[in-house]
Amino acid sequence: MARRPEAAYSFIEALCHRESALVHDATERAVKAKVTERELAIAQKIQRSFLPDVVPEVQGWKLAGFLQPAREVAGDFYDFFVIPKIGCVGLVIGDVCDKGVGSALFMTLFRSLIRSTSMYRDFVGNDSNADDVTKILRHSIKLTNEYIATTHGDSSMFSSVFYGLLIPETGQLCYINAGHEAPLIVGVNGIRARLEPTGPVIGLFPDIVHEVKMIDILPNELLVAYTDGATDAKNLAGEQFSEDNLLALVASGAPTANAMVHKIVSTLEAFIGEADQYDDITVIAASRGSIE
């Protein structure tokens, strides 16, 4: 090689060129990964804004909610809002199918349609009677379902949703359960009622009608609702937390909505331990105080 310096230079030049290309590719990949990470962080922040930042103050009631995404963004959602004029309180929990960014985009759509179709309407009076509350529930779920099933039908994206409208003064809860895990009414003697589905998931099948049901939440009782990420949570051994364990935990009661949510979440965190979180976990609760 020493006798042919031009060959040595050419070899070294080719080597340098190859190394430079490798470094360039690695740098480009790192930059792209960083950009993706930053974009996901922005998406996460925006998506968080679709959850209630302040829990409504409702006379005689406590509300609490928790959502822990399995990935950067979630397909689960929950919402609390007070319906203007009539003063009843919307309690919503939902789980959009699949996971990741696609589910997260649809979560924002489902949540926003349910809220907007409930808050902005002119077909009911100004009293929180059960007839008006029923109309709002039907209107909201029907419009949300039909919009997504017809406008986005090709995507086959759907969501289970429990949507309850609570009349705080009486404790009456009118609800539609669209294919969601049955929320629970819990009293001093454990679970008193399970609010089973009243129709299928929304977003897939146009022209369906969901039945509206009613139940009274009594003084010192709680409503507890969750997504299947809670029951399907797995530990390092791959064991599921299970519905039975969750029901036993809820049946043991808690003094307030916040205490119930905290109890469920801390138990799940201890169970999952160092294992990867399998699915989004969402829990909401509403507790009625004792009548003075």
Next chain:
Amino acid sequence: MSSALRIAVSEEKGNVPVTILHLTGDLDGKTYQELEAKAAEVIGAGASNLLFDLSGIGFMGSAGLRALHAISNKIKTAGRGGSAGKMMLLNPTDAVSRVFKTLGFDQHFSIHTNLEEALKSF
């Protein structure tokens, strides 16, 4: 831990030719694309009547349900000469049946527990 999805395909002659996809394993977020790809393959090859044998499915996640709905949409326009194709389900396990019932899919899919009856209903 998700269990791999295996798909075997067979043909039956009832009133009309029926393509049966025998599924074994888990149908979830990790495996649903395999089902969509296999269904697209058989539909592309001319199948317009699909029967999914779910007796070997241990776990059905929401992504699996989404895939079944997407295939049912696709098969509706898959028949020869523009006529509608059909899709039915056979023998879901108790666990999968519970998922169908909770989410309301049992009201929108034709679900059978007997192969002969399923073939006759196409």
